Amino acid sequence: MTLEFTLASARDALRSRRISSRELTQAHLASIAALDPKLHAFITVTPDLALAQADAADAALGRGEAGPLTGLPVAIKDVFCTKGVKTTAASKILEPFVPPYESTVTSNMLRDGAVFLGKLNLDEFAMGSATTNSAFGATINPWQRQDSDVALVPGGSSGGSAAAVASGMALAATGTDTGGSIRQPASYCGIVGIKPTYGRCSRYGIVAFASSLDQAGPFGRTVEDTAILLGSMAGHDPKDSTSVPRAVPDFVAAAKRGVKGLKIGVPREYRAEGMPAEIEALWAQGLDWLRQQGAEIVDVSLPHTKYGLATYYIVAPAEASSNLARYDGVRYGLRVPANDLKDLYEETRAAGFGKEVRRRILMGTYVLSAGYYDAYYLKAQKVRALILKDFTEVFTKVDALLTPTAPSAAFAIGENADDPVKMYLNDIFTVPASMAGVPGMSVPAGLDAHGLPLGLQVLGRHFDEETVFAVGAALEKAAGFTGLPQIRMGEGA
Amino acid sequence: MxxxxxxxxxxxxxxxxxxxxxxxxxxxxxxxxxxxxxxxxxxxxxxxxxxxxxxxxxxxxxxxxxxxxxxxxxxxxxxxxxxxxxxxxxxxxxxxxxxxxxxxxxxxxxxxxxxxxxxxxxxxxxxxxxxxxxxxxxxxxxxxxxxxxxxxxxxxxxxxxxxxxxxxxxxxxxxxxxxxxxxxxxxxxxxxxxxxxxxxxxxxxxxxxxxxxxxxxxxxxxxxxxxxxxxxxxxxxxxxxxxxxxxxxxxxxxxxxxxxxxxxxxxxxxxxxxxxxxxxxxxxxxxxxxxxxxxxxxxAAMLPELPDAKKARFISDYGIPAYDARVLVMEQASADFYETLAKGRDGKAASNWMLGDFFAGLNRLGKGIETSPISAATLGGLLDLIADATINGKIAKEVLEAMMETGESAAAIVEAKGLKQVTDTGAIDAAVDAVLAANPDKLAEYKSGKEKLFGFFVGQVMKAMAGKGNPALVNEAIKRKL
Incomplete structure (x- = not known):
């Protein structure tokens, strides 16, 4: 039953009392019970809490007091601190951590009546592109190749969120995107995901990876669903100095605007060498769809694109090395007892952090070190400014950009595992927008030769998510993407 | 150096x-x-x-x-x-x-x-x-x-x-x-x-x-x-x-x-x-x-007056030496105390009394200016009694000591202890006469040229008057009688 609904249609069904939030929530909990042993999208499921919230929602609906999300069962990436509910960031070092506070984004959703099913798996501290770096085991993509049942990755770092939404374990989910962690898993799992403009959603209460890049955003099975959820998540928050004091627009209305008269840029630098022909073809198809709906396609250049990935892998680890210093075994989380302070740090952090996190802390520490700072961190900041300038200039000529989301469809668990750089290449199309802070959405647009979903990425101006939603909705409409993953709840389940 | x-x-x-x-x-x-x-x-x-x-x-x-x-x-x-x-x-x-x-x-x-x-x-x-x-x-x-x-x-x-x-x-x-x-x-x-x-x-x-x-x-x-x-x-x-x-x-x-x-x-x-x-x-x-x-x-417009500016103003407005001004402005509380004390009074006398006997008294009591037993206004009362010749400087030191002990006003102490200065010339003359009569040898020495003994006579007269004689009038009377 759960996949029959979208967030929007479930909302309508709740408001017209065709279904109760308790029924809807129970159906999702049943999906989780049936599917999650295979997919492992959840770190923590909170059925009692969810049902209590559902009952409260039903009571509110009975009184005719429906908020934008009232009674809708959704799930939360396990980097959002949730009051009284374990928040791990998929790390052993936070395994025993129960926050005494609620993140602003999840507070906003609770304010709007959402029902939380539980906390979703991710790459440890959101560092990864496959959700294979979780201390609590990998998440499996609900999609499989037509010709093989080898387990595929859901992408990352918000792999649990994408897998849960794609398979019908949640109507929608939150994610965070630092270099592509919403858009790439959305593409791999055949759903919609948007990283809004940096500053649109508050980072308060989100376990930090790279503060200047981290941004929360929604996953949904439709563009409209992400528009509904983002409308609730977003908004200025005085508790986050980098959150921007701007009103939250009506994203749902924006998604209905259409693309007539819009100028859509095609950045030539995204024609990466060795790009699979089917992705190239899908991209061309996407441009055609937009042209047919009245958009003008313009070739543009983002000359510093090629430095994006290298720059990102300096800036993000640098910030991470500092952000993760607080996990020291002194005040909360894991502590490995030791005889002195130095041993306490070393043993706690060695036991608490996984390999990829340790690698990034080392890289970040290195690029900030005396003697290397200028050559790495400072230079990366300069290049970052150039990347931002590329986008600013191009957006004086076009209203949005269209690119592929990722250079491939979902790959098998274990592939790329031996080579971190190969893994990092998954982010090649998503990272530049993160560096510039502009909004980006992945929309499922087609299937590859193995029957796996492929997404197209729409990038927009700072704080112009509205155009991104309009373009995303136009692609969605033209693509008519109806594919369903192999691992999902069947009819009537 | x-x-x-x-x-x-x-x-x-x-x-x-x-x-x-x-x-x-x-x-x-x-x-x-x-x-x-x-x-x-x-x-x-x-x-x-x-x-x-x-x-x-x-x-x-x-x-x-x-x-x-x-x-x-x-x-x-x-x-x-x-x-x-x-x-x-x-x-x-x-x-x-x-x-x-x-x-x-x-x-x-x-x-x-x-x-x-x-x-x-x-x-x-x-x-x-x-x-x-x-x-x-x-x-x-x-x-x-x-x-x-x-x-x-x-x-x-x-x-x-x-x-x-x-x-x-x-x-x-x-x-x-x-x-x-x-x-x-x-x-x-x-x-x-x-x-x-x-x-x-x-x-x-x-x-x-x-x-x-x-x-x-x-x-x-x-x-x-x-x-x-x-x-x-x-x-x-x-x-x-x-x-x-x-x-x-x-x-x-x-x-x-x-x-x-x-x-x-x-x-x-x-x-x-x-x-x-x-x-x-x-x-x-x-x-x-x-x-x-x-x-x-x-x-900037709402900043208080700072020590350097205050010091300069104290020197020019109250005519006190730079050293006194520097010490007074070191603490805002001292500066404020001083200004209350000096307002409408002799600025130099005020700083002398404050930096001298008053600070010494605080030291003795182990107190700071914030915890002083007497306020600037109370200390001002003492200065006023000196200025209008109700008491002389020597008695004033004694009065201040009592003020610091009790916190009472100078006027109350002077009244209670009967420390008012004697300006009655008849009483002063009588005291001078008595002293001269009691010290014929010293009088003879003085008259033979030992003028230093003038101070001795002043001291004896003041002693006889329990320190309350007006110093100027006592001097004048002795000069006249000699």
Whole structure:
């Protein structure tokens, strides 16, 4: 039953009392019970809490007091601190951590009546592109190749969120995107995901990876669903100095605007060498769809694109090395007892952090070190400014950009595992927008030769998510993407 | 005469610079809403931000920024309208985030000047390099348990101003005068309580020595010295240590040292090789700190009168010597006391009485001006009785002593003890006659030319009148009778 609904249609069904939030929530909990042993999208499921919230929602609906999300069962990436509910960031070092506070984004959703099913798996501290770096085991993509049942990755770092939404374990989910962690898993799992403009959603209460890049955003099975959820998540928050004091627009209305008269840029630098022909073809198809709906396609250049990935892998680890210093075994989380302070740090952090996190802390520490700072961190900041300038200039000529989301469809668990750089290449199309802070959405647009979903990425101006939603909705409409993953709840389940 | 250390190889000059950490007076901490007041049960004034919890973010406290700007203005310094916060990364148990938020590359306050006055009366200008805002760390306690250390985070995140001087000081006296002057200015501004015992003001002292005319030699930094006296002592012993090293043919290593007042020595804390690599970088959780010139102007317009200006005004308005004015303005409370006292009275008499018998009385009682048993108005009552000749100066000292003991007014004491000055010439004449009659030998000596004996007669008459005779009238009567 759960996949029959979208967030929007479930909302309508709740408001017209065709279904109760308790029924809807129970159906999702049943999906989780049936599917999650295979997919492992959840770190923590909170059925009692969810049902209590559902009952409260039903009571509110009975009184005719429906908020934008009232009674809708959704799930939360396990980097959002949730009051009284374990928040791990998929790390052993936070395994025993129960926050005494609620993140602003999840507070906003609770304010709007959402029902939380539980906390979703991710790459440890959101560092990864496959959700294979979780201390609590990998998440499996609900999609499989037509010709093989080898387990595929859901992408990352918000792999649990994408897998849960794609398979019908949640109507929608939150994610965070630092270099592509919403858009790439959305593409791999055949759903919609948007990283809004940096500053649109508050980072308060989100376990930090790279503060200047981290941004929360929604996953949904439709563009409209992400528009509904983002409308609730977003908004200025005085508790986050980098959150921007701007009103939250009506994203749902924006998604209905259409693309007539819009100028859509095609950045030539995204024609990466060795790009699979089917992705190239899908991209061309996407441009055609937009042209047919009245958009003008313009070739543009983002000359510093090629430095994006290298720059990102300096800036993000640098910030991470500092952000993760607080996990020291002194005040909360894991502590490995030791005889002195130095041993306490070393043993706690060695036991608490996984390999990829340790690698990034080392890289970040290195690029900030005396003697290397200028050559790495400072230079990366300069290049970052150039990347931002590329986008600013191009957006004086076009209203949005269209690119592929990722250079491939979902790959098998274990592939790329031996080579971190190969893994990092998954982010090649998503990272530049993160560096510039502009909004980006992945929309499922087609299937590859193995029957796996492929997404197209729409990038927009700072704080112009509205155009991104309009373009995303136009692609969605033209693509008519109806594919369903192999691992999902069947009819009537 | 400049301060030098005489070594075997000749005279050595000292070069001193101070980095003063001044705790900002504010209700809340620099980046969290937690209380910034001193004291409190351990860990009672800690927010999740201060404790470095996951996902917690700093938000700048505008009042702390205002305090830094006021201080910058008080130090005649450039105010930087755009400044920035950086992270200074290092691990320590009482540093919850694993970094201190500080201003490394772009401080809020730039170059300024502090004028100091030495005992000789010479005024020297000491350059201020910069002032920046930063967070304090918590406190580690290693003596509470045999095997474990305890951490108190009440202080973690409290706003500090680090005020860095140029290496402009050349003697312990100058360093002491600078520190005292800085403390006076901060207290006037109300931006730091300057309480070194409670640690709300601490100094890192940079010391090097050199021969006259040389470039700077290697310096050592003496960390966390917590009194003016210790700063002066530490400079002296450190300078002597360095002179000995240079004169033995070795060289001074740049390092961080600690001053041990009990043994009167400095000890190495860590050398340059073990120095932390703080990996400073701009804090991505905070936007650049941008302030408006109009706001700075507004703060400037509301600054209180500062010690240098007050001193100049006291000299010109009340006609008191520079020395008196300098002592009076050292504490805002003394200056205020003086102004109340001097208003409508003889300014010189007021400063004499205040700096003399009144301060001596406070000292005797172990009290400060804030806890004085008598107010400025009460002390003024005494001065008024002197001015209108109700009592003489000698009796006044006695009255003041009684006032300090009891807190009563001068008039009440004079009345109760019957200390009113005798101006009745008949009574004075009678006393003079009696004294002359009782001392015929002294009278004869006086008349034969021993004029010094005049004082003896005055003393005897005053004694006979229990000190209450009007001195001028007594003098006059004796002169007449003799």
């Amino acid at each position: 400049s301060y030098i250390i005489e070594g075997r190889t000749g005279p050595w000059e000292l070069v001193i610079g101070l980095e003063v950490h001044a705790q900002v007076v504010s209700n809340a901490k620099l980046f969290s809403g937690a209380s910034a007041t001193y004291g409190g049960e351990p860990n009672a004034q800690v927010s999740f931000i201060d404790a470095g919890f996951p996902g917690m973010l700093p938000v700048i406290n505008g009042e702390c920024v205002a305090q830094a700007v006021r201080t910058g203005l008080g130090l005649n310094a450039e105010i930087n309208l755009v400044s920035r916060f950086d992270r200074k990364n290092y691990f320590y148990a009482d540093l919850p985030q694993g970094y201190q938020i500080s201003q490394f590359a772009h401080p809020i306050v730039g170059k300024g000047i502090v004028d100091i006055e030495l005992e000789s009366g010479e005024v020297r200008h000491i350059g201020v390099t910069r002032l920046h805002l930063e967070q304090d760390a918590g406190k580690s306690m290693h003596d509470q348990h045999p095997a474990e250390s305890f951490i108190d985070l009440n202080r973690a995140g409290v706003a500090l101003m680090e005020i860095v001087s140029e290496p402009d000081m050349r003697s312990p006296e100058e360093a002491g005068a600078y520190l005292r002057k800085l403390r006076t200015i901060l207290r006037y501004l109300g931006t730091c309580d300057g309480n070194m015992e409670e640690g709300s003001m601490r100094a890192d002292v940079n010391v090097s020595v050199r021969k006259a005319g040389e470039e700077f030699r290697t310096r050592c930094e003496i960390k966390n010295v917590n009194s003016v006296r210790f700063v002066m002592q530490a400079i002296e012993v450190e300078a002597r240590r360095q002179v000995e090293i240079w004169e033995s043919g070795a060289s001074v290593d740049q390092e961080t040292r600690l001053y041990d007042p009990a043994r009167s020595e400095t000890r190495s804390m860590r050398s340059k090789e073990d120095a932390h690599d703080y990996r400073y970088f701009p804090d991505p959780d905070l936007l650049p700190l941008v302030i408006e010139q109009a706001w700075v102007d507004q703060l």
